[in-house]
């Protein structure tokens with residue numbers, strides 16, 4: 611590649627990262643319906659436990675967490691992303707919850723951007739998750755993929771590497787790379803050859819029973835269902851296309867705004883395929899500790915939160931900790947009201963969701 615075209619590509623990636631965060635802050639990029647509102651937990655009028663005795667701790671990928679929560683990967687790869695990741699890392703350290711970073715492709719293209727991700731190494735976060743897009747890994751040969759995987763894991767001292775399935779976004783994005791052919795082979799190879807656990811993560815369109823079965827057979831260590839109901843990447847790309855006057859992409863973003871498998875449905879789908887009882891993370895539209903409790907009752911092992919933390923993470927570490935701590939308190943309150951003294955006990959709580967009932 612010519613030097614100037616490589617520089618151009620680097621600048622475009624940085625610019626895109628910045629635009630994604632800015633649009634997610636300035637515009638309403640949520641789907642039109644949040645499916646957590648359709649899930650109802652059975653109240654227990656006689657919980658027979660004290661709220662302060664509830665144990666929220668859990669173990670995920672062999673790491674002990676203070677609560678079954680993950681701050682889902684959002685950013686890095688442009689200057690201001692460093693502060694966001696740092697604020698999130700400080701909160702994750704304090705509450706001992708998991709933390710992911712956004713796609714680390716930008717730092718592979720431009721090593722000067724490494725610190726926008728590696729800042730999280732300075733915090734004692736119990737579970738750190740590296741991130742790279744699936745549409746990226748299909749372009750690499752085996753050795754190149756293993757080398758890049760090693761680089762991004764070392765960059766943040768990650769415990770797990772997440773491969774982000776982002777084909778909806780790639781399909782509607784003006785500069786999208788919608789090539790999915792070879793994706794499963796690349797994931798299978800990585801699961802077999804790479805020394806860290808591989809988590810596969812959707813980013814808002816959810817994972818079906820069939821997709822989960824393929825991923826489990828590929829050897830993944832866990833699945834983040836990344837379902838519909840929260841941030842819509844079609845919506846984000848709609849606004850980007852508007853900024854660039856790209857008529858066709860404006861239309862695509864609008865048409866696919868609400869595309870995807872609702873997060874609660876996706877938990878049930880992935881759960882049915884999960885013969886190995888591997889961890890399921892539920893990201894997508896989780897706004898509160900109550901939504902997180904619903905996800906856990908439906909069968910997830912942890913809940914992931916992204917956009918609802920972005921505003922405070924842009925502000926400062928105090929505001930970020932306050933937002934995250936509220937989620938923990940809400941989860942504890944929900945557990946009290948359903949009479950669950952620990953995370954395992956949530957699996958026997960009554961719940962209704964559409965035609966699903968237990």
Ligand SMILES: Cc1cc2nc3c(=O)[nH]c(=O)nc-3n(C[C@H](O)[C@H](O)[C@H](O)COP(=O)(O)O)c2cc1C
Pocket residue numbers: 630631634682683684685711712713741774811812813814836839840841893894895896914915916917918920
């Ligand atoms: C600004 C922004 C940037 C994101 N970037 C990434 C990314 O680089 N990699 C990834 O796997 N997910 C990315 N996500 C998706 C989130 O991890 C999450 O799956 C999604 O936003 C749904 O969660 P939410 O409804 O709580 O926002 C991003 C989300 C936001 C809001």
